[in-house]
Amino acid sequence: xSFEEKVTWVSAVVTVLAASWYAWTVGGQLGGVPVAxxxxxxxxxxxxxxxxxxxIAGTIAMAIGTAIRAEVTGEGSVDDIDRKDERDAHxxxxxxxxxxxxxxxxxxGALALAMLEWPHFWIANGxxxxxxAGGLVSSGVKLAAYRRGF
Amino acid sequence: MAxxxxxxxxxxxxxxxxxxxxxxxxxxxxxxxxxxxxxIEQGRYxxxxxxxxxxxxxxxxxxxxxFGYAEEAS
Numbered sequence: 001x002s003f004e005e006k007v008t009w010v011s012a013v014v015t016v017l018a019a020s021w022y023a024w025t026v027g028g029q030l031g032g033v034p035v036a037x038x039x040x041x042x043x044x045x046x047x048x049x050x051x052x053x054x055x056i057a058g059t060i061a062m063a064i065g066t067a068i069r070a071e072v073t074g075e076g077s078v079d080d081i082d083r084k085d086e087r088d089a090h091x092x093x094x095x096x097x098x099x100x101x102x103x104x105x106x107x108x109g110a111l112a113l114a115m116l117e118w119p120h121f122w123i124a125n126g127x128x129x130x131x132x133a134g135g136l137v138s139s140g141v142k143l144a145a146y147r148r149g150f
Numbered sequence: 151m152a153x154x155x156x157x158x159x160x161x162x163x164x165x166x167x168x169x170x171x172x173x174x175x176x177x178x179x180x181x182x183x184x185x186x187x188x189x190i191e192q193g194r195y196x197x198x199x200x201x202x203x204x205x206x207x208x209x210x211x212x213x214x215x216x217f218g219y220a221e222e223a224s
Contacts, residue, residue, distance in 0.1 A: 002185040077174070080183065087186040087195050149155070149194025 004088040010058035012139035022047035035121040095142035103134030
């Protein structure tokens with residue numbers, strides 16, 4: 001597995017974990033409290049921050065793990081860390097392109113909510129869903145390309 | 151699983167003919183990851199023309215000795 005594929009896995013897992021935590025934290029309040037009173041702001045910022053921070057931390061941990069594995073078992077090489085070639089670039093571009101379309105469509109939905117003057121809760125969460133869906137679609141397309149080829 | 155490309159190659163045979171060159175060594179010499187060499191050998195990735203020329207140059211053979219293009223099934 002190339003380093004870029006590992007980073008894609010880290011990003012996908014972190015996104016799923018952070019989004020699940022947010023949905024569990026905030027979604028649990030739906031139905032019991034009026035949406036205007038749901039304190040979603042802090043969990044939303046924590047979830048977005050965690051996605052960025054944990055992806056960086058996971059990437060660093062993977063680089064260290066790759067280096068240790070290369071030294072101890074002789075499998076792979078320290079040179080594999082952060083090595084990126086044309087296949088990685090092509091796969092990355094494909095994933096990002098598909099994710100752009102998905103995020104764009106969902107953003108139009110969030111825009112519609114704003115124009116219809118829906119509560120801020122739904123608009124903010126609509127944007128968050130677009131952000132998360134874009135990230136997951138990007139990771140999914142990239143991982144499928146890595147596994148199946150293209 | 152159907153291969154996503156009709157580009158075929160003899161890289162594996164050429165590696166063995168070149169003193170059992172490893173995939174890692176070939177990857178280093180053409181500036182790719184070992185996983186990309188594996189993907190090319192297995193027909194899961196078609197390299198750019200520039201990379202194809204670099205691979206052929208490593209083995210000292212013409213491009214069409216390394217890569218071929220399968221006929222379309224009629």
